[in-house]
Amino acid sequence: MPRWKPDARERFVTAALHLFTEQGYDETTVAEIADRAGLTKSTFFRHFSDKREVLAAGQETLSRLFAEGIAAAPAEASPLSAVDAGLTHAAGSMTPFNRELGPRLEAVIATSSELQERAVLKRVGMAAAIADALRRRGVEATMADTAAELGVLAFKAGFEAWTAEDNELSLAQLTSAALHRYYSAVSQLG
Amino acid sequence: MPRWKPDARERFVTAALHLFTEQGYDETTVAEIADRAGLTKSTFFRHFSDKREVLAAGQETLSRLFAEGIAAAPAEASPLSAVDAGLTHAAGSMTPFNRELGPRLEAVIATSSELQERAVLKRVGMAAAIADALRRRGVEATMADTAAELGVLAFKAGFEAWTAEDNELSLAQLTSAALHRYYSAVSQLG
Numbered sequence: 001m002p003r004w005k006p007d008a009r010e011r012f013v014t015a016a017l018h019l020f021t022e023q024g025y026d027e028t029t030v031a032e033i034a035d036r037a038g039l040t041k042s043t044f045f046r047h048f049s050d051k052r053e054v055l056a057a058g059q060e061t062l063s064r065l066f067a068e069g070i071a072a073a074p075a076e077a078s079p080l081s082a083v084d085a086g087l088t089h090a091a092g093s094m095t096p097f098n099r100e101l102g103p104r105l106e107a108v109i110a111t112s113s114e115l116q117e118r119a120v121l122k123r124v125g126m127a128a129a130i131a132d133a134l135r136r137r138g139v140e141a142t143m144a145d146t147a148a149e150l151g152v153l154a155f156k157a158g159f160e161a162w163t164a165e166d167n168e169l170s171l172a173q174l175t176s177a178a179l180h181r182y183y184s185a186v187s188q189l190g
Numbered sequence: 191m192p193r194w195k196p197d198a199r200e201r202f203v204t205a206a207l208h209l210f211t212e213q214g215y216d217e218t219t220v221a222e223i224a225d226r227a228g229l230t231k232s233t234f235f236r237h238f239s240d241k242r243e244v245l246a247a248g249q250e251t252l253s254r255l256f257a258e259g260i261a262a263a264p265a266e267a268s269p270l271s272a273v274d275a276g277l278t279h280a281a282g283s284m285t286p287f288n289r290e291l292g293p294r295l296e297a298v299i300a301t302s303s304e305l306q307e308r309a310v311l312k313r314v315g316m317a318a319a320i321a322d323a324l325r326r327r328g329v330e331a332t333m334a335d336t337a338a339e340l341g342v343l344a345f346k347a348g349f350e351a352w353t354a355e356d357n358e359l360s361l362a363q364l365t366s367a368a369l370h371r372y373y374s375a376v377s378q379l380g
Contacts, residue, residue, distance in 0.1 A: 078379060078380055081380075120310070123314075124310050124314065142375040143379060146372055146375050147376075149339040150339075153339070183376075183380060186336040186377075187377055189268060189270040189333060190373060
């Protein structure tokens with residue numbers, strides 16, 4: 001098992017996921033999460049606005065990373081290559097912590113329709129962030145929208161493969177392979 | 191302006207949209223909607239579970255129509271043609287009422303983050319319905335997912351063109367043209 005030195009933020013996330021799994025999301029209070037993490041409620045509220053934020057925080061960071069990676073892609077890169085650069089940039093920021101917690105996070109989200117809705121909205125927010133970043137590179141809107149949908153599907157598939165399997169491939173390799181798989185699939189639809 | 195004979199359901203929707211526009215979504219009660227429609231509250235609750243449902247009802251029907259149209263497409267149809275058949279089937283059920291109310295509905299949704307979230311979730315539900323219907327035809331999952339995203343983008347674009355412009359083309363023609371535009375765009379991403 002990989003080792004890392006958890007900061008306060010990661011300790012809150014770990015504690016929250018344990019409690020959500022043990023006793024349910026609705027039944028868990030911020031006070032209990034702080035207790036379990038060995039930190040105070042006021043420290044909790046310096047990191048998160050409420051307990052739902054504990055689960056959503058990572059997804060907001062992802063949208064920013066996608067946009068940064070797309071903006072930094074070479075000017076001559078195709079829209080697909082620019083999306084690939086965005087996914088690769090985001091993948092590079094994911095840690096062993098994300099890899100280990102990913103499946104547990106999914107399991108907790110599956111128990112609550114409120115959390116499922118939140119997760120869906122974040123995914124749509126990611127697609128919008130990718131499409132915006134592509135349009136800022138001068139990619140035409142119709143192409144930007146379709147590329148963004150492929151990017152979100154690919155990141156989701158790559159992340160699932162990374163967390164579900166004891167995989168030798170890096171997350172960046174898995175998201176890139178998924179992106180090309182989706183692109184190949186979509187080209188054969190007609 | 192086209193004429194149609196509104197049934198109770200359409201009278202509630204029209205009354206609700208007027209009130210939401212005039213005084214805001216949050217400030218409008220079911221009693222006021224029933225009053226404005228010239229009907230009773232108990233009739234309202236035979237058609238809708240709450241005032242939010244007034245805005246969402248059409249979108250649920252759409253998912254069913256997409257799936258029906260896809261299922262009925264010829265066995266030899268490509269995934270893209272099957273999606274086209276789904277959009278065409280759904281388009282055929284849209285009335286002058288939908289065409290006139292569409293823009294006002296969009297305007298009301300734009301005023302409330304709760305309604306915006308609801309609309310996004312319904313769109314994701316439509317993509318899932320399309321992907322399911324394609325998988326039932328034996329379409330491989332990666333292709334079904336990408337085809338579903340193109341279908342949702344195309345229906346949205348076609349519907350917007352239909353309601354925004356004084357367009358001679360039918361909704362089915364507009365959604366079909368949009369689907370082929372998105373397909374052509376996605377094929378040039380690489």
